[in-house]
Amino acid sequence: MVGRRKRQIFGGNMSGNSIYLGFDFSTQQIKCVAIDEELNFICEKAVRFDTDLPEFKTQGGVHVHDDRVTVTVPTALWVKALDILLFRLQNGLFDFSNVMGISGCGQQHGSVYWKKGSKLKLNKLKPLASLHDQLKDGFSVPESPIWMDASTMTQCQKLEESVGGPLKLAEITGSRAFVRMTGEQIMKISQNDPETYANTERVSLVSSFVPSILIGDYAPIDFSDGSGMNLLDINTKTWSKQCLDACGENLGEKLGEPVPSPTVVGNIHSYFCDKYGFPDECKIVAFTGDNPSSLAGLSPRVGDVIVSLGTSDTVFLWMSQQRAETEGHVFVNPIDPNDYMIMVCFKNGSLEREGIKDRCAGSWEKFEDMVKSTPMGNNGNFGLFFGQVEVQPFVKGTFRFNEKNEKVDAFPPDVEVRAVLEGQMIARRVYSELRGMKITQQTRLLATGGASNNKAIQQVMADVFNAPVYTTQIADSAALGGCYRAIQACTGKQFEDVVKNHPEPVCVAKPTSGCVEIYDKMCERYRIIEKIITEK
Numbered sequence: 001m002v003g004r005r006k007r008q009i010f011g012g013n014m015s016g017n018s019i020y021l022g023f024d025f026s027t028q029q030i031k032c033v034a035i036d037e038e039l040n041f042i043c044e045k046a047v048r049f050d051t052d053l054p055e056f057k058t059q060g061g062v063h064v065h066d067d068r069v070t071v072t073v074p075t076a077l078w079v080k081a082l083d084i085l086l087f088r089l090q091n092g093l094f095d096f097s098n099v100m101g102i103s104g105c106g107q108q109h110g111s112v113y114w115k116k117g118s119k120l121k122l123n124k125l126k127p128l129a130s131l132h133d134q135l136k137d138g139f140s141v142p143e144s145p146i147w148m149d150a151s152t153m154t155q156c157q158k159l160e161e162s163v164g165g166p167l168k169l170a171e172i173t174g175s176r177a178f179v180r181m182t183g184e185q186i187m188k189i190s191q192n193d194p195e196t197y198a199n200t201e202r203v204s205l206v207s208s209f210v211p212s213i214l215i216g217d218y219a220p221i222d223f224s225d226g227s228g229m230n231l232l233d234i235n236t237k238t239w240s241k242q243c244l245d246a247c248g249e250n251l252g253e254k255l256g257e258p259v260p261s262p263t264v265v266g267n268i269h270s271y272f273c274d275k276y277g278f279p280d281e282c283k284i285v286a287f288t289g290d291n292p293s294s295l296a297g298l299s300p301r302v303g304d305v306i307v308s309l310g311t312s313d314t315v316f317l318w319m320s321q322q323r324a325e326t327e328g329h330v331f332v333n334p335i336d337p338n339d340y341m342i343m344v345c346f347k348n349g350s351l352e353r354e355g356i357k358d359r360c361a362g363s364w365e366k367f368e369d370m371v372k373s374t375p376m377g378n379n380g381n382f383g384l385f386f387g388q389v390e391v392q393p394f395v396k397g398t399f400r401f402n403e404k405n406e407k408v409d410a411f412p413p414d415v416e417v418r419a420v421l422e423g424q425m426i427a428r429r430v431y432s433e434l435r436g437m438k439i440t441q442q443t444r445l446l447a448t449g450g451a452s453n454n455k456a457i458q459q460v461m462a463d464v465f466n467a468p469v470y471t472t473q474i475a476d477s478a479a480l481g482g483c484y485r486a487i488q489a490c491t492g493k494q495f496e497d498v499v500k501n502h503p504e505p506v507c508v509a510k511p512t513s514g515c516v517e518i519y520d521k522m523c524e525r526y527r528i529i530e531k532i533i534t535e536k
């Protein structure tokens with residue numbers, strides 16, 4: 001929630017102030033938050049892929065292919081979801097006529113392949129037909145590869161070799177090669193299906209695909225989400241020729257020029273004015289990645305560390321300097337392109353917790369009680385749960401060790417629920433520390449995402465990191481970040497001025513006495529266990 005939630009009803013903008021919308025196209029759903037320039041909350045709406053769009057047959061928002069490593073989303077699903085979301089807002093009597101700016105974000109790394117001729121389709125959108133009917137045949141690759149995909153090991157190797165190794169690639173693009181990165185995904189298509197690649201006139205990220213529909217033309221990729229592609233030189237903020245050449249012929253032309261994140265990319269297309277009542281002058285601001293957008297939506301203080309618990313778990317912070325590492329990622333900062341954002345990402349987040357909740361507890365309430373009933377350190381039991389191949393370590397499977405460090409096949413339910421939380425948070429801490437994160441007396445952990453209001457998760461996080469956990473009332477900081485960034489770019493205000501009414505986060509969990517000794521040792525143990533399971 002932003003400011004005081006004084007106007008929760010649609011059409012609540014009685015003052016006639018300018019309204020700003022923030023969209024979040026994340027893994028399991030799309031969301032929209034509306035606020036005014038003073039940051040008063042107006043409304044929010046969501047469309048969930050599995051339940052609201054069952055015809056696309058997604059599970060957890062995605063299609064996992066038979067090989068278990070290819071993971072995609074039908075591009076047309078996102079197109080249909082956008083119309084449904086706007087229709088739901090309209091049906092709730094939301095008045096679009098004061099919307100002066102829109103921005104937002106998309107799940108990172110996912111790519112969209114526009115077929116030759118699609119630019120014209122975008123230009124000519126007509127309000128009498130749906131977006132889906134007009135655009136569904138506009139994609140040369142109908143299933144967009146997304147961040148959960150792990151099918152590009154060969155391409156990772158090739159890209160690293162082509163620039164002189166993993167560290168060199170990290171120096172140029174902010175990350176060594178990772179299977180989910182967009183450059184590697186594009187390389188796979190250009191190698192395996194050159195005809196389809198040649199028939200593609202534009203490659204968008206999820207984050208540049210949505211504003212392309214909104215302006216009815218190809219919208220540029222922003223520097224911050226562009227940093228998650230292994231293609232952008234984060235030092236010069238231009239595409240790296242070496243990387244482009246390794247990934248596909250004429251790739252620069254298919255990507256278009258990247259832009260700073262706070263850039264107005266065009267006015268809204270008449271389709272949206274005629275159908276929903278947006279004003280002609282409504283500006284569309286470049287969208288960015290969902291994690292960079294959360295950085296904006298949480299408006300952190302120096303030293304704050306953000307822990308996002310969505311489908312993926314990520315840990316990130318704002319940095320004014322960066323150093324290349326083979327762990328984690330450096331992105332160009334979404335608010336100030338001269339600064340950076342440092343991040344580590346874990347694929348097995350909410351879906352692993354949810355599976356164990358279903359199997360061992362039945363409800364989140366029971367899950368919380370079970371975690372509370374077990375001691376910090378779980379009496380020496382340690383578990384790592386990788387239902388999908390993890391980002392780091394690059395491993396799949398379930399690994400349970402008892403207090404004698406013997407491998408066991410199962411834990412009692414209450415041990416299992418604590419084990420998943422401790423194993424996850426310890427891995428998040430170890431990798432954040434490898435990436436240079438330092439917890440000091442001043443550090444606040446700002447928790448966000450679907451799982452961030454779970455009391456047990458908050459407490460385990462506070463104990464493992466030895467830092468207090470804070471939340472804000474709107475858990476969807478990514479969509480909110482879209483609103484803030486829209487105000488920043490549309491009004492030309494400094495970001496600090498935009499967020500001056502941003503509500504102070506509230507402390508929800510403090511470290512328990514004795515946590516340091518327990519979890520410092522468990523972090524050491526994690527490193528040993530990780531070696532054992534990766535060597536195997």
Ligand SMILES: Nc1ncnc2c1ncn2[C@@H]1O[C@H](COP(=O)(O)OP(=O)(O)O)[C@@H](O)[C@H]1O
Pocket residue numbers: 026027028029309310311312350351353354364449450451452453454
């Ligand atoms: N009370 C809860 N405790 C823990 N996790 C929860 C709770 N409520 C929802 N979640 C988790 O939140 C996840 C969705 O988070 P969200 O940030 O909305 O995802 P995304 O943005 O990736 O689509 C779900 O997969 C679910 O497991």
Ligand SMILES: O=C(CO)[C@@H](O)[C@H](O)COP(=O)(O)O
Pocket residue numbers: 026027028106107108109147180228289290291310311312313314345
């Ligand atoms: O791959 C990454 C970040 O590098 C993921 O964090 C995606 O950006 C998906 O985000 P959520 O849907 O889990 O928020």
